[in-house]
Amino acid sequence: MRERIAILDGVRSPFCKAGGALKNVTADDLGAIVARELLTRTGIAPTSVDEVVFGNVAQPAHAANIARVIALKCGLPDDTIALTVHRNCASGIQSVTTAVQQIRSGRSSIVLAGGTECMSQIPLIMNAKMTALFVRLMRARTLGKRVKTLASFRPSFLAPIIALQQGLTDPVCELNMGQTTEILAREFGISRSEQDAFALHSHLKALQARDNGVMADEIKTIMPPPRYDTPLQMDDGPRDGQTIEALAKLRPYFDRDAGTVTVGNACPVTDGAVALLVASERTAKKLGMQPLGYITDWEYAALDGSRMGLGPVYAAGRLFDRTKMSMDDFDVVEINEAFAAQVLANVRAFESKRFAEQCLHRSHAVGTIDMDTLNVNGGAIALGHPVGATGSRLILTVLKELKRRGGGRGLATLCVGGGQGAAVALEAA
Amino acid sequence: MTTAWTLHIDDNWIAWLTFDTPGEKVNTFSAASLAELDTQLDVLAGNEEIKAVAVCSGKSSNFIAGADINELSRIDSPDQAREIALRGQAVFAKLAAMPVPTVAVIHGSCMGGGLELALACHYRLVTDDPKTTLALPEVKLGIIPAWNGTTRLPRLIGLPRAMDMILTGRSVTAKKAHRTGLADSVIAQAFVEQHTTTFIEKVLRRSGRMKVEKRRVRVQRKLMRIMQSVGLGRAMMYRKATKAISKQTNGHYPAPYAAIDVMRRTYRHGSVAAGGRVEADALAALACGPVSRNLVWLFQTGQKAKKIAMPAGGPKHELHNAAVLGAGIMGSGIAWACTNAGMNVRLKDMNDEALSKGTATISRMFDAQVKRRKMTPGRKNLAMHRVTTTTDYSGFASADVVIEAIVENLEIKRAVLAEIEANVSPNAIICTNTSSLPLGELASTMKHPHRFIGLHFFNPVNRMPLVEIVPASTTSPDTVAAAVQLVQMMGKTPAVVGACAGFLVNRILVPYLVESAWMMEEGAEPSHIDELLEHFGMPMGPLTLVDEVGIDVGHTVAKVLEDAYGERMHVPAALGAIAATGEYLGKKTGRGIYVYHKGTRKPNPAIRALTEQARQDERICERSLPDADIVDRAVLLMVNEAARCLDEGVATDPEALDLAMVMGTGFAPFRGGLLRYADDRGVPAVRDRLNELATMYGERFAPSPCINRIASNGGRFYGHDYSNRGM
Secondary structure, X not given: OOOOEEEEEEXXXXXXXXXXXXXXXXHHHHHHHHHHHHHHHHOOOHHHOOXXXXXXXXXXXXXXXXXXXXXXXXXXOOOOEEEEXXXXXXXXXXXXXXXXXXXXXXXXXXXXXXXXXXXXHOOEEOXXXXXXXXXXXXXXXXXXXXXXXXXOOOHHHHOOEEHHHHHOEEOOOOEEHHHHHHHHHHHHOXXXXXXXXXXXXXXXXXXXXXXXXXXXXXXXXXXOOOOOOOOEXXXXXXXXXOOHXXXXXXXXXXXXXXXXXXXXXXXXXXXXXXXXXXXXXXXXXXXXXXXXXXXXXXXXXXXXXHHXXXXXXXXXXXXXXXXXXXXXXXXXXXEOOOEHHHHHHHHXXXXXXXXXXXXXXXXXXXXXXXXXXXOOOOOHHHHOOOHHHHHHHHHHHHHHHHHHHOOXXXXXXXXXXXXXXXXXXXXXX | OOOOEEEEEOOOOEEEEEEOOOOOOOOOEOHHHHHHHHHHHHHHHOOOOOOEEEEEEOOOOEEEOOEOHHHHHOOOOHHHHHHHHHHHHHHHHHHHOOOOOEEXXXXXXXXXXXXXXXXXXXXXXXXXXXXXXXXXXXXXXXXXXXXXXXXXXXXXHOHXXXXXXXXXXXXXXXXXXXXXXXXXXXXXXXXXXXXXXXXXXXHHOHHHHHHHHHHHHHOOOHHHHHHHHOHHHHHHHHHHHHHHHHHHHOOOOHHHHHHHHHHHHHOOOXXXXXXXXXXXXXXXXXXXXXXXXXXXXXXXXXXXXXXOOOOOOOOOOOOOEEEEEOOXXXXXXXXXXXXXXXXXXXXXXXXXXXXXXXXXHHHHHHHHHHHOOOOOHHHHXXXXXXXXXXXXXXXXXXXXXXXXXXXXXXXXXXXXXXXXXHHOOOOOEEEEXXXXXXXXXXXXXXXXXXXXXXXXXXXXXXXXXXXXXXXXXXXXXXXXXXXXXXXXXXXXXXXXXXXXXXXXXXXXXXXXXXXXHHHHHOOOOHHHHHHHHHHHOOOOOHXXXXXXXXXXXXXXXXXHHHHHHHHHHOOOHHHHHHHHHOOOOEHHHOXXXXXXXXXXXXXXXXXXXXXXXXXXXXXXXXXXXXHHHHHHHHHHHHHHHHHHHHHHOOXXXXXXXXXXXXXXXXXXXXXXXXXXXXXXXXXXXXHHHHHHHHHHHOHHHOOOHHHHHHHHOOOOOOOOOOXXXXX
């Protein structure tokens, strides 16, 4: 049997809605803060970390290869190699699976992995007309030419391109993520009220987890720069006093006329970061550390971008085939809550034999999910979805939950914009 | 004799004159090296084939550090000082008179006499290395640049900028030197020969020469150029500068005034040589004066203290990770000092609110540095990343040093020290930042007291240059060495002192504050007391200082000292009464002995009633105190306590004591320190005056055995042998 690869420990920042408490904290700073906290807590010597792999989607212009920036800011030595990975919403899982591969191949012993995202700081971009004006202005040599060029300015040049919106739109199928979810809602007949009920439930579970100290178990209090004077202890997404009535009042956001997906039953745009330490079981023993848990195996899958929300069932199907595991093997399951309709569509697809036959070329259903094991501490609808970080959060959340339960296996899955899915099998230490 | 100056003439007939004092890290002008330069210049003058002279340094990060300070400290007559000035001027005049272009190639620090040499060259090149800085710091030593620097600099860069450099002693970067015309071009050290040769080829052409010279004028501000060219404008500038200096120094430092006077008499008047004679006269008047002697001595002592060697054989301690307990004003200041020194800091407190206040304090300290351009925002960001916060002991296992700065309470500190011992590695040094608790009692409950030591930081930590290091009787020498190293890493001056109540600085300073309170209680106006002592040379009056510290805090510390030392440190009732009001606690509450309002302050009328009441309670009569008594009661009481500290070995010697008092309290630097002041007054005179004060004002002024002993031998504090201590 292959040696297991351990997650030694992990920690995350509070997740905050974009434009909120973390809006001034760059993605590299946020990543470095959690990474340093993790290294400090575990007492892992900075010199023994071989490599840093971080997931990040928006890739801020000021921090090219953000993983390397994080490596240096969190106190690792100059000779630490670092790689930023991008598999869109699965970037935070990709960083961990890349770390596992590096360790398996013998190239690294200890890898700092994770994901970070500051969606607040995704910029507005000048449009093509404005850009062209600047180019012409730079080429104009004489004063007369400069004045003439400036005179060609029109107010429409100022209309910005919203990079965030572009990032959440599939350039091939030309649908944004919400629109792809409307397709799933119709295909699987998931009503508005079902979606709202699921969303409410996510909030309630998250609030309970907060009040039980479950969240404090994985969150590190942050003093956000530039003033460092206000402690940020908890996620700000879970809404006290959320009601089904309030959710029902919201207008559909992506399809204003006949749609079902609202901002209330979708995940908010969020800032946050997660750090995990990955090492082989043998290394953990050598360090005298009791790991948080192990990565058993994983799979990625791809599908039609306009149905990207079904990524989890595609990926889980492949993972089960590869590992000969089944849904019965898992005590907790995470399907990232990009949208309530998208999670519910997956739940139905997982248990459907017909879906399995038609779409996955399998003779039997992937497996029925026991709803009591699904997203037990709430999900992205309540907590938020900082795209590059979420994958790592799912792994952290599942392993912490298994540890509290004293053992077992967990499955972490998510859908990926552009038409992919990721599934990771995890086991308790 | 080994040679400091070497001459090399290259293929282009450029003469490279290189200064490289053998066996030293920096070049200084001693009589010998100056004479050697003189000889080299004579050789060059006789060589008609050379096209240019380039003067450079063989050191990696120093051009010339200036005149040899040891020679400076040995000047014992005005004539000798004058002669030193004229000799240097004569040598530099040879350089200035060279018929071929002379270029100073400045890489690294270029200070005092070094810059005067560069000013004597026709041209100056600076490397863009951050280590390249230029200054005329002579005023900081109580003298003026007297190798023609005071004459030449205004002529080169204009009066206002020259006054700024000469009167403050501030250094300028290579970039600024170029911007102001002090340097003619910026070059790269990596290509120093190529760039210098290119520059020389340029100035060998008339057009190139003109360009360089025109630039020097162009970079001066136009308005200033006009102002300095007319007598009235210059008079305004001199007056403005004089006023600024009087405001800053209370008139205690003669050198800046002398520098202004020299500029007034030489700028736009007469030749450089004539200017030199005026400089020499000014130097003669200053160099043997008490202020210059004291400042030079302090400088030398401070340099020595910064470099105290580790005990022999001990390995250098690896101090990478610090842990600080308590995120209050002291804790966060200490955490700032740690991260500023490049260490990682784990800051612990009871809750996140306290921690966020602490991190915000650290951030603000860095912001102040960023604002003064001492730091870039990016460096601040990295420094802040080195600070992590926690409410438990996680992360303490990797700490190399732990500094505890929690509430001053013996039982709580003992409990926390026990917790620290349980959570850190066996090699970690454990420090307590206390100003009043007895170290021995803290150490007594520890498992491994050998690695436990007291560190006394002064508030505000980011601005106070001194840290008292207080070994307990159980502390190992290795731990002392680590603490010294830590303080040095922070860029502060360590003072290893004895573990008595108040340690060294507070034990001497607090009686002075308490005595001021007594005088206030006896009816003296607080503002009058403050004025007199400011005039004496203290950075702020004692009662102003009490307001800064906080009257409650001050009262607590004074009580601790009273408990330890008894009657002679008895605290007047007035202080207790003011502290008990709870509202007149000093600057922090807006009202104390003074009332503070929007940057102004005036006496607090309520204090009068409180002191009167205290006076009646203690049955003290109101009396009018002569000014001389006020100053002597405050200052000589400190001298008396300082003498006790020497006898008890709290300070190793008068030098260390004086340095600690100047660094820790700002005690009048021009007086060279408390004991130098006493020596200058004469110890017998001090004894007699103390006896007088004792009859008039109480037994606490009775001269200590140490003073009596020294006075009866007719001796001085300096040079007295304390090994046979009186105790």
